[in-house]
Amino acid sequence: MGRYYVTVPIRCLADDLSIVAGMPRRPESAPSAPRAPAETSVVWDRPPPAQRRAPLRREDIVSAAIALADAEGLGAITIRRLAADLSVRPMSVYSYAGISSKEELFDLMVDEVCAELLLADVPPDWRDGLRMIAVRIRESLLRHPWWVELIGHNVLLGPNGTRHREQTLAAVAGLDLDPATKFSIILAVETYVVGQATYAMDEQGSPRIPGRSAEQWHDSLRHYQANLVASGEFPHLAAFGPAVQSSAGDRERTFTLGLDWLLHGIADTAVGT
Amino acid sequence: MGRYYVTVPIRCLADDLSIVAGMPRRPESAPSAPRAPAETSVVWDRPPPAQRRAPLRREDIVSAAIALADAEGLGAITIRRLAADLSVRPMSVYSYAGISSKEELFDLMVDEVCAELLLADVPPDWRDGLRMIAVRIRESLLRHPWWVELIGHNVLLGPNGTRHREQTLAAVAGLDLDPATKFSIILAVETYVVGQATYAMDEQGSPRIPGRSAEQWHDSLRHYQANLVASGEFPHLAAFGPAVQSSAGDRERTFTLGLDWLLHGIADTAVGT
DNA sequence: ACCTGAACACCGTTCAAGT
DNA sequence: ACCTGAACACCGTTCAAGT
Numbered sequence: 001m002g003r004y005y006v007t008v009p010i011r012c013l014a015d016d017l018s019i020v021a022g023m024p025r026r027p028e029s030a031p032s033a034p035r036a037p038a039e040t041s042v043v044w045d046r047p048p049p050a051q052r053r054a055p056l057r058r059e060d061i062v063s064a065a066i067a068l069a070d071a072e073g074l075g076a077i078t079i080r081r082l083a084a085d086l087s088v089r090p091m092s093v094y095s096y097a098g099i100s101s102k103e104e105l106f107d108l109m110v111d112e113v114c115a116e117l118l119l120a121d122v123p124p125d126w127r128d129g130l131r132m133i134a135v136r137i138r139e140s141l142l143r144h145p146w147w148v149e150l151i152g153h154n155v156l157l158g159p160n161g162t163r164h165r166e167q168t169l170a171a172v173a174g175l176d177l178d179p180a181t182k183f184s185i186i187l188a189v190e191t192y193v194v195g196q197a198t199y200a201m202d203e204q205g206s207p208r209i210p211g212r213s214a215e216q217w218h219d220s221l222r223h224y225q226a227n228l229v230a231s232g233e234f235p236h237l238a239a240f241g242p243a244v245q246s247s248a249g250d251r252e253r254t255f256t257l258g259l260d261w262l263l264h265g266i267a268d269t270a271v272g273t
Numbered sequence: 274m275g276r277y278y279v280t281v282p283i284r285c286l287a288d289d290l291s292i293v294a295g296m297p298r299r300p301e302s303a304p305s306a307p308r309a310p311a312e313t314s315v316v317w318d319r320p321p322p323a324q325r326r327a328p329l330r331r332e333d334i335v336s337a338a339i340a341l342a343d344a345e346g347l348g349a350i351t352i353r354r355l356a357a358d359l360s361v362r363p364m365s366v367y368s369y370a371g372i373s374s375k376e377e378l379f380d381l382m383v384d385e386v387c388a389e390l391l392l393a394d395v396p397p398d399w400r401d402g403l404r405m406i407a408v409r410i411r412e413s414l415l416r417h418p419w420w421v422e423l424i425g426h427n428v429l430l431g432p433n434g435t436r437h438r439e440q441t442l443a444a445v446a447g448l449d450l451d452p453a454t455k456f457s458i459i460l461a462v463e464t465y466v467v468g469q470a471t472y473a474m475d476e477q478g479s480p481r482i483p484g485r486s487a488e489q490w491h492d493s494l495r496h497y498q499a500n501l502v503a504s505g506e507f508p509h510l511a512a513f514g515p516a517v518q519s520s521a522g523d524r525e526r527t528f529t530l531g532l533d534w535l536l537h538g539i540a541d542t543a544v545g546t
Numbered sequence: 547a548c549c550t551g552a553a554c555a556c557c558g559t560t561c562a563a564g565t
Numbered sequence: 566a567c568c569t570g571a572a573c574a575c576c577g578t579t580c581a582a583g584t
Contacts, residue, residue: 100483103481104481107481149422149425152472152474159501166510170509173509180523181530183513183527184526184531187472188465190468190472192464192468194471195463195464195469198467199463199464206426208373209373209374210374224430225430225435234436235439236439236442237438237442240456254460260538260542261538262461262465262538263538264542265533265535268538270530
């Protein structure tokens with residue numbers, strides 16, 4: 001909780017806080033109480049009716065969903081949980097967000113994150129441009145790990161996703177290549193980034209056995225691996241030692257190395273620069 | 274249904290069929306009927322009790338789960354559905370598979386798929402080896418699209434996953450580089466493949482609006498994109514035309530191109546060959 | 547001891563009823 | 566017309582009861 005808050009866009013955070021701070025219309029599900037229990041008290045005893053909050057906007061719901069997914073993972077996103085966070089009934093999430101399924105909420109979340117990818121200026125040099133875009137994507141993926149899970153199923157072609165694609169095309173526009181090859185270049189870079197982020201995910205495995213913690217599970221896995229290596233059937237694995245798990249710094253170094261290799265290969269083979 | 278059957282390993286298919294062909298112990302949930310309704314008929318009228326099938330083995334359950342996921346997607350995998358397919362009660366899936374959560378079933382499925390990655394011989398040339406491994410991973414990912422969804426969360430370090438890693442390490446063992454760089458090379462190639470497969474997934478989007486088909490949804494998306502392009506705000510996107518969606522052949526060409534770029538970059542920058 | 551029926555605490559979504 | 570309460574048809578998993 002709060003782990004990613006530092007890096008979440010200010011706007012999202014502000015929206016979310018305003019929601020939390022706003023007077024919830026129905027803090028817990030009071031069984032549709034009558035307007036005012038006039039018989040049981042004097043008016044002065046009763047607090048004034050809560051300021052009827054302005055109706056939820058779609059962006060409020062999307063921001064809250066992103067904050068929830070950042071903090072507790074995609075699995076925590078439930079229409080009912082989201083509704084509770086927003087002090088609203090479940091079905092209101094559908095009507096206020098204007099979605100007709102949970103999947104469409106995910107679409108909105110993905111496109112919102114795509115806004116983080118947009119550059120103020122696209123560098124003139126294609127390598128600088130692609131590198132900058134790649135780094136941006138990586139940062140957003142690490143900031144919103146749930147995006148990795150959605151990226152295969154939730155297309156990136158909402159308004160912000162389209163703007164991002166336009167910028168990526170702009171980055172390679174100057175190259176003297178046919179469109180198909182340009183497109184391959186873009187895809188090669190973007191898929192590389194997505195793959196790196198995907199692999200980075202499995203560091204934070206969820207527990208397999210309900211009672212035990214993720215930490216215990218990782219210990220068991222390490223133990224299992226050590227036994228395998230000790231069997232002697234895995235000489236190359238043994239040569240690498242148990243230092244295979246990597247720190248965040250290692251992962252960034254590996255990412256940069258691979259990106260350089262890829263860009264170098266493109267420059268040398270496709271572009272000829 | 275049957276869409277991937279051609280490419281599913283023979284063993285899986287055979288296992289699954291034998292299960293289907295085997296006499297289901299309880300075809301539909303008879304409300305725990307008494308052993309033999311002796312009063313209503315003569316023995317000769319009653320069929321002999323179904324041959325008590327040998328207890329399910331873990332591999333039967335895993336094979337059935339893989340076949341189900343191949344045919345209907347990861348979302349179709351439900352303990353209850355799987356139990357029904359195997360003519361068994363839900364809780365029996367847990368006991369016979371020896372799992373303590375659905376997540377562990379996924380772990381077993383992933384490791385089973387890892388067996389498809391193993392090479393009979395690792396080519397001596399590092400580039401040949403990595404290319405062959407990359408192609409193998411890609412083929413398995415396309416054959417089992419659900420694997421893409423699991424790859425971030427379900428570690429690849431079961432018995433078969435470990436064998437696969439050993440082979441990948443063997444492929445680069447001959448290089449005169451420090452272990453960390455070798456590991457970066459492996460990760461760069463594997464993550465590239467995973468990323469390519471991830472992007473290939475979003476061709477087959479699931480429907481967003483319950484009533485409508487996925488086809489209708491894609492049409493709407495195309496229409497939306499066309500409108501965006503028509504607005505004139507996306508000159509580079511417009512220059513590419515609507516031919517952005519790609520055939521399977523295009524995707525394979527893009528994959529191969531990018532893999533060549535990456536391997537070339539590695540050879541030129543890291544290896545110096 | 548192994549296995550499992552019934553129950554529990556959830557889901558997303560439908561739909562009829564409210565305003 | 567917009568909004569939503571209650572209901573429906575599911576989940577994964579617990580746990581006590583069966584064998």
